Amino acid sequence: MFRGESFPYEKRPPSTSGSLSGSSYQSYPLHSNDARGNFKVVIRVRPPLPREIDPVHGFRSIIEVSPDNKRITLQEYLGAAANDEERELDISENPGLATFHHFTFDYVYDQDSTQVQVYDRTARQAVLSVLEGYNATLLAYGQTGTGKTYTMEGFKYNSTDPQRGIVPRASEEIFKIIESSQSQNVTFMVRASYLQIYNEFISDLLKPERGTLQIREEKRRGVFVEGLSEWAVRSATDICSLMQKGEMTRATASTKMNDLSSRSHAVFIIIVEHMMTTELEGSDDISKDIKVGKLNLVDLAGSERVRLTGATGKRLEESKKINQSLSALGNVIAALTDTKPRTHIPYRDSKLTRLLEDSLGGNCITTMMAMISPSNDSFGESLSTVKFANRAKNIKNAPRINEDVDQKTLIRKYEVELAKLRHELDAKNRSMYDMEKVIELEDQRKQAEADKEAAIEALEMRSKEFLIEKEEKRKLEERIKMMNSQLLVGGKKLEETPQFIIALEEKQKAIRKEYEGRLQEIEQERQQIEEDKAQIDRYKQLLLRQRDIMIALTARLNERDDTIIQLQEELDAYDRIHRETEENLEYQTARCQQLEDLLKNHGMNVPTAEIPESNHYKEPKRYPPYSTDTVTLDNESFLPLQMLTSEEKIAELTQIIENQKGEIDRLIGSINAYKQPVEPKSRDVQANLTSLQASNERYLAEKQAISGILENDVLKYIEEIYEGVRGNSIPPNQLLQEMQGLFQSVSQALSIVKNEKSSRNVQLRIPTQSAPVKENNPPQIVQQKEKVGNGRRPLTVDEMLMMKRQEQQRKRE
Ligand SMILES: Nc1ncnc2c1ncn2[C@@H]1O[C@H](COP(=O)(O)OP(=O)(O)OP(=O)(O)O)[C@@H](O)[C@H]1O
Structure with missing residues (x-):
């Protein structure tokens, strides 16, 4: 019944049940820890499309799915029958005309499978993983028109x-879970993006104006x-709106194989960012545990046979690019699943x-969903899709939870921003409250x-009325007076009659009473106005006090700001000084090391002399000692073993001078002792003595000059060097040169003294009293040699002083 086993993949006898449908939904484990379980491959067979159904003979599927939905069989017809019915007949008469290709997958959805089944069994696990902080990808792969977009989006x-x-x-599931999480300690943040790769260019479907985008990688x-x-996004509806928006930009076209082909x-x-706070x-x-999960929902463009689609022009170019990138995908899968592990995977x-x-x-839980058509016309494409998927089964992924270790998640940035805004709002509310008051x-x-x-106005009105009334009253009185003066009652003037006087008095009383009443009213009103005024003044005072308080508070705040700025500046200055001191110290240490x-x-x-470490404790100054044991007359190298304090140095120099004086005294004594016995004996001796005395005088003058140098110039010079060293103001090279020069000068000065002494000893072979000089063997004057020490003539004191002055002059310049 079956043709030869010509395929390297799993081939099994066809199912005896003959059923090509029969899938049933089963619950599915949500997590898998084995690497293999992190890359799943499922197949979905779509129902036949109207164009694939023969109006006369109906439709016969070439796909069979096993009852446990793990295996799929593709029937390959090798005959020439044109329609499904004839083909079926052909095969039943000649079973050799059919070959069956069997494959096993994580799951196979047959043509009756529903969208909810695909979601629950395959996609749900990925969504839940994302909520736990994993990356997950759902990848729809397959020939054009096999249902990738239908499976990923629906319409x-x-x-x-x-x-x-x-x-x-x-998206519904994500927000359902978020809503069901009642805990106050959990915060979610969801965001979405939508991109397309068209002709090898990446663009943002939600912001197409951004143009071509580039891929980057960070650790x-x-x-x-x-x-x-x-x-x-805050709801599933938000996500759907974004999807719809992106769909309008996505490149689609009507092709022979699909009316709306991607x-x-x-x-x-x-x-999905997910933050859990724990006290x-x-x-x-409060500890904040943040996880970031990413769900990639990939709807690939369909592979297509240009021969079948008949694409030309732009469509042909698109097809080529689609097929190229799908073939690159195949190469990556081949490299990843090669039995010999490869070091290079051609991702790029x-x-x-x-x-x-x-x-x-990589770091992802991935499910590849390969879509196929059940139609015999698509056998070639379906077989190649299933083989592709079969190879991908062996990919191993290594997902891990993405924790927010580098604190860069948006949720954390939002937290910080929110805290800042809340703080600002509080401050605003406070000032609003003050302002309201x-x-x-x-x-x-x-x-x-x-x-x-109003009160003043009323008072003025009343006052005017009062004045008018007063005026009227005055006029009335005058008139009465005038009329009275004309009337006579009982021979008397009317105003003089007792009735008139009584009536007048009563009238006056009544008027007075009325006016007194009015005055009282006015006084009351005046008092009321006074009180109101006092109240207003109190309000004014209150306002002024408040204003003063606010001014004082602002001033205090400004003062505090100034203090902070000042302190900050001081701190900066300290920092700078500290840094500079450190740099200087490092530089000096390096120079000393050199x-x-x-x-x-x-x-x-x-030299082991130590420089004082702090300003609080000052070591006494130290000077190099003069010592023939430690100072060599070599021009290039010498150094005292131990530095002396200034007192020690003065004592040492005084001692040297004393020694020299003692030497001179001893010599004078010797000369005097010699002079006595030999004076009468020889004129040569006499001349010798004269010369010796002259020498002695010169010698004494020189000694004095040297003492002067030692006590004044040399000591000062040493102090200068010492100060230079202590203050780090003399570079080490110059210091070395100066010290060498100094010691050379001192040595030379002293060597003059010594040479003077020794030359005298050599010049005069003075006979002692116990060994008198023979007449025929008079003391010889030996010429002082020009060369001393290392073969050079020693400098005279004058020359030496001149050199010293020249050197000091040079230094000053
Ligand atoms: N499982 C299914 N049930 C019902 N109809 C389906 C199913 N799968 C696909 N269809 C239908 O098949 C047609 C092609 O599907 P769809 O556009 O999703 O294919 P596609 O693989 O995305 O194609 P393309 O690669 O060209 O974009 C659509 O009309 C769709 O409604």
């Missing part, structure tokens, strides 16, 4: 449509698209493989002012 976007695909269902972040927009690879990305026991601190051969680097053999008081003040104005090395290189001892 309707309302939450009850059973046709909706993985993207809307995944912590992995591979990502630079400049891709991320949209914070011409680009599309990746919908959902990132640490025994402290006010296409944008698609570069973008999916983490999903293919001030406004209220100001209103009260205005009201009081208005009341006062100096020590130089000394050592010349075989000299390194």
